Amino acid sequence: MNRIRQFGYQLNMIISRVLIGRNGFDNMARTTLWASIIFAIINVYAQSVIIYFLWVIFLGYTVFRIFSKNITKRYAENQKFLEITKTPRSNLNLLRLQVRDRETSRYYICRKCHQQIRVPKGKGRIEIRCPKCGERFIRKT
Numbered sequence: 001m002n003r004i005r006q007f008g009y010q011l012n013m014i015i016s017r018v019l020i021g022r023n024g025f026d027n028m029a030r031t032t033l034w035a036s037i038i039f040a041i042i043n044v045y046a047q048s049v050i051i052y053f054l055w056v057i058f059l060g061y062t063v064f065r066i067f068s069k070n071i072t073k074r075y076a077e078n079q080k081f082l083e084i085t086k087t088p089r090s091n092l093n094l095l096r097l098q099v100r101d102r103e104t105s106r107y108y109i110c111r112k113c114h115q116q117i118r119v120p121k122g123k124g125r126i127e128i129r130c131p132k133c134g135e136r137f138i139r140k141t
């Protein structure tokens with residue numbers, strides 16, 4: 001066990017040494033890596049040339065991002081990526097919360113200011129007031 005831990009430690013040291021002055025893992029690289037993994041898994045069943053190419057392209061792009069030395073440019077791209085994916089990421093986060101707290105709460109998004117509002121479940125039809133902007137709306141909980 002000790003050997004494995006030592007190996008892991010050494011591997012970490014090597015990786016961090018290799019990535020000095022490089023872009024490393026950012027949100028975009030993580031997303032493209034996940035995309036390539038998903039395409040690779042799909043292709044085990046699909047055996048499609050197109051999916052194979054997508055897998056290779058996403059994996060190649062991930063490696064390119066991680067090892068890129070143009071950190072300023074990669075940082076700007078990553079910021080843009082975060083901006084573009086803001087809505088789907090917050091929707092995904094909301095879905096995750098809704099699944100996690102499905103027994104006790106419901107979540108709503110204020111249509112005016114997009115604030116996330118948590119309401120206890122099972123109160124029937126109630127008027128919800130947004131704590132941020134004061135917008136009122138009626139929902140069944």
Ligand SMILES: [Zn+2]
Nearest residue numbers: 110113130133
């Ligand atoms: Zn609001």
